[in-house]
Amino acid sequence: MARLLFVLLLGSVGAKAAIYITVTGADVKKAKLAIGQVHPLPDFQYPDPKLAHEIHTQVRSDLEFTNLFEFVSDASFYHLDHPKKVYSVSFDEWTPTGAAFLLKLGYKVQAGKLTLEGLLFDIPGRKKIFATRYQYPVQQYVRLVHTLADDILKALTGERGLFLSRVLMICKELRRKMITPKEVYISDVDGKNVFRLTSDGTLSLSPSWAPDGKHISYTQYEARGRKRGTALKWHNLSTGNRKIISAKEGMNSGAAWAPNGRKIAATLSFSGRPEIYFLNPWTDGPPEPFSRNIQVKRISGEGYQPSLASLLFDVEPSWSPDNTKIVFSSARSGNPMIYTADLASKVAQQLTFAGKYNATPAWSPRGDKILFAAQRIVEGNFDIYMIDPDGNNLARITSGDRATGRKVNSENPTWAPTGRHFAFQSNEGGNYAIYVTTLDGSVKRRISPTDKECTSPAWGPPEG
Amino acid sequence: MVSDTLNQRYLHVPLSAIIVSVALHVVVTITLLSYHTFGARHLEKLTDKQFTKEIYQSFIQVDVVALPDEISHDKKMVDTSLPTVDKPKVMEQPQEIETAPAPEKEQMTPLTEARPEAKKELIKKERLKAQQETALKKLRDDLRREKALKGLQDKAGKEGRKRLAGNIPSKGVSTVGAIGTAKERYTALVAQAIKEHFRIYQWQRNKGLVTIVFIEVYKTGKLKDRKVLRSSKDPFFDSAVLQAIDEARLPVPDEPSIVAEGITVEFRPEE
Numbered sequence: 001m002a003r004l005l006f007v008l009l010l011g012s013v014g015a016k017a018a019i020y021i022t023v024t025g026a027d028v029k030k031a032k033l034a035i036g037q038v039h040p041l042p043d044f045q046y047p048d049p050k051l052a053h054e055i056h057t058q059v060r061s062d063l064e065f066t067n068l069f070e071f072v073s074d075a076s077f078y079h080l081d082h083p084k085k086v087y088s089v090s091f092d093e094w095t096p097t098g099a100a101f102l103l104k105l106g107y108k109v110q111a112g113k114l115t116l117e118g119l120l121f122d123i124p125g126r127k128k129i130f131a132t133r134y135q136y137p138v139q140q141y142v143r144l145v146h147t148l149a150d151d152i153l154k155a156l157t158g159e160r161g162l163f164l165s166r167v168l169m170i171c172k173e174l175r176r177k178m179i180t181p182k183e184v185y186i187s188d189v190d191g192k193n194v195f196r197l198t199s200d201g202t203l204s205l206s207p208s209w210a211p212d213g214k215h216i217s218y219t220q221y222e223a224r225g226r227k228r229g230t231a232l233k234w235h236n237l238s239t240g241n242r243k244i245i246s247a248k249e250g251m252n253s254g255a256a257w258a259p260n261g262r263k264i265a266a267t268l269s270f271s272g273r274p275e276i277y278f279l280n281p282w283t284d285g286p287p288e289p290f291s292r293n294i295q296v297k298r299i300s301g302e303g304y305q306p307s308l309a310s311l312l313f314d315v316e317p318s319w320s321p322d323n324t325k326i327v328f329s330s331a332r333s334g335n336p337m338i339y340t341a342d343l344a345s346k347v348a349q350q351l352t353f354a355g356k357y358n359a360t361p362a363w364s365p366r367g368d369k370i371l372f373a374a375q376r377i378v379e380g381n382f383d384i385y386m387i388d389p390d391g392n393n394l395a396r397i398t399s400g401d402r403a404t405g406r407k408v409n410s411e412n413p414t415w416a417p418t419g420r421h422f423a424f425q426s427n428e429g430g431n432y433a434i435y436v437t438t439l440d441g442s443v444k445r446r447i448s449p450t451d452k453e454c455t456s457p458a459w460g461p462p463e464g
Numbered sequence: 465m466v467s468d469t470l471n472q473r474y475l476h477v478p479l480s481a482i483i484v485s486v487a488l489h490v491v492v493t494i495t496l497l498s499y500h501t502f503g504a505r506h507l508e509k510l511t512d513k514q515f516t517k518e519i520y521q522s523f524i525q526v527d528v529v530a531l532p533d534e535i536s537h538d539k540k541m542v543d544t545s546l547p548t549v550d551k552p553k554v555m556e557q558p559q560e561i562e563t564a565p566a567p568e569k570e571q572m573t574p575l576t577e578a579r580p581e582a583k584k585e586l587i588k589k590e591r592l593k594a595q596q597e598t599a600l601k602k603l604r605d606d607l608r609r610e611k612a613l614k615g616l617q618d619k620a621g622k623e624g625r626k627r628l629a630g631n632i633p634s635k636g637v638s639t640v641g642a643i644g645t646a647k648e649r650y651t652a653l654v655a656q657a658i659k660e661h662f663r664i665y666q667w668q669r670n671k672g673l674v675t676i677v678f679i680e681v682y683k684t685g686k687l688k689d690r691k692v693l694r695s696s697k698d699p700f701f702d703s704a705v706l707q708a709i710d711e712a713r714l715p716v717p718d719e720p721s722i723v724a725e726g727i728t729v730e731f732r733p734e735e
Binding site: 018024030068096124159366 | 664730731733
């Protein structure tokens with residue numbers, strides 16, 4: 001309002017008034033970054049060039065994965081990157097290299113501990129952005145580099161957690177056995193440090209993260225007397241303690257923790273139809289029905305379609321970051337489609353109307369996009385699509401029908417905490433595996449182990 | 465007597481039945497042996513379940529299948545807790561850190577001489593490439609400017625007249641008359657000139673950044689001074705905005721009075 005008044009005021013002064021221009025539609029560029037060699041620190045007597053090279057490669061690999069940087073050729077600053085000048089920068093000399101940012105690195109190893117010093121400079125701004133010293137066991141230098149890369153991203157973009165978050169997945173051994181159990185695994189975002197979290201010899205599915213990053217939940221099949229049923233379990237990552245959140249008859253799956261950590265939305269089918277309920281993991285209250293109470297806005301824009309108990313088929317909820325809405329997939333009107341529902345007004349809106357099967361929606365951490373998997377009628381394979389929460393700007397993100405000449409499925413998208421990357425499962429290599437990629441698909445990496453078939457990724461919140 | 469009866473019975477068993485019986489016995493024996501030999505791993509895996517029960521039995525009621533005790537030595541395989549991976553220790557800033565802005569202190573000559581020939585060649589090539597790129601960029605910029613100007617004139621020819629109908633004495637050839645006032649034309653050219661150099665980093669999109677800059681120009685159109693009236697609070701975005709202004713080839717105003725009061729420019733990354 002104040003600006004409007006300001007503009008009006010300017011306009012009213014007459015011909016001699018100052019000119020007011022609004023410039024929009026900026027071109028987007030990558031940041032030119034120079035990464036200096038990893039030099040031994042002054043008090044380090046016995047340098048290890050192999051380790052230095054490995055650290056350099058890892059730093060570059062991490063920053064490359066962000067897809068935000070363009071790297072200045074090492075040859076153009078070879079003469080400036082002197083081992084004895086880890087701490088000093090002559091901005092005038094660095095300007096002709098074209099680098100916008102310069103990362104200088106120094107290291108030493110003492111008693112099995114690696115010390116890495118990272119200094120980031122803004123060359124055109126002629127100032128130091130940060131200088132930090134890190135220490136960690138030398139065998140785990142990768143994690144140390146992840147921390148440095150996270151700090152660089154935080155300093156430049158204000159976002160954190162890309163490298164220090166982890167991905168849950170469900171994996172089974174590829175070797176044929178009489179019974180192949182599916183267990184819950186956890187991995188770093190680059191596929192390193194893969195650990196098995198469960199050894200129950202049963203089928204596990206739909207893992208999800210609590211927003212604190214310390215608890216997870218998943219569903220497992222269990223023997224219950226003579227029958228087998230499903231149980232939704234809560235798992236403390238630091239102690240390994242587990243408890244059952246819900247083990248009602250039928251489905252107890254597809255849990256999604258609210259971003260504020262107070263509730264879990266999950267699909268239960270004890271009523272006879274799969275419905276979305278809210279569960280409170282901290283108290284053992286009864287499940288609170290949700291999807292049977294919503295009414296869907298009619299496509300014509302006039303009036304609402306109430307939920308009919310006999311047609312309910314609501315699964316795979318995902319929360320909006322502000323805890324006020326849920327996106328889910330529902331077959332209540334025929335083929336499974338994507339819907340959003342407002343928790344306060346209990347009004348739902350159908351987002352997708354085409355395709356044979358639309359499933360596994362995931363609301364972005366910024367709240368502006370929703371990813372989901374959809375099967376098209378003609379091609380028959382699943383691809384990842386993106387849509388705005390109001391139903392606009394539907395776009396296909398993966399193209400499995402063209403990738404390898406055969407039909408490839410890409411399913412189960414899950415967002416990185418920064419909202420620039422996502423993970424998904426795909427069978428492009430034959431068996432299902434987990435991949436992480438940027439939204440434009442320019443960087444894609446497989447992170448699941450090659451000796452396992454993995455599905456259902458869940459990208460966790462930033463650590464620490 | 466009894467044994468005789470038995471003998472009688474055996475005597476009456478047909479040979480084919482005996483063969484079938486023996487074959488069945490052999491098959492069953494082989495199946496059982498191979499299951500115990502090759503299926504052992506599978507059994508070991510199942511024993512995990514028993515240990516898992518011990519871990520969380522205080523929390524939940526678990527109905528698990530009873531499993532053989534003799535393979536319980538594999539308990540150590542199971543670890544439901546997440547291996548501890550601490551965040552690397554982050555220490556304070558290195559004490560010795562200092563920036564050296566004075567270039568004259570840097571003695572780079574000996575290092576340059578000591579460099580291998582191949583590296584020298586490479587650097588030469590890099591520099592040459594950079595020079596060529598700059599020249600190309602300049603050419604492209606000029607071309608774009610011409611195109612933009614032409615576009616502006618074409619547009620003026622179609623739409624400008626309609627809007628200003630009644631104020632123009634004749635259709636004539638003057639683009640000034642066609643586009644509107646001299647001030648409007650100048651404003652459009654300045655906006656175009658700055659926009660051509662308005663480049664931001666990918667992470668600055670969709671964050672609602674706004675920077676407002678006040679520009680003063682000489683009567684010749686050359687930039688005199690610029691200052692940030694309102695910062696976006698992202699120093700790199702503010703720098704990008706100032707760089708766009710510095711690099712823009714601002715047009716010459718038709719009337720010096722147009723620029724007397726200065727120009728206020730509001731920058732937003734999105735359209």
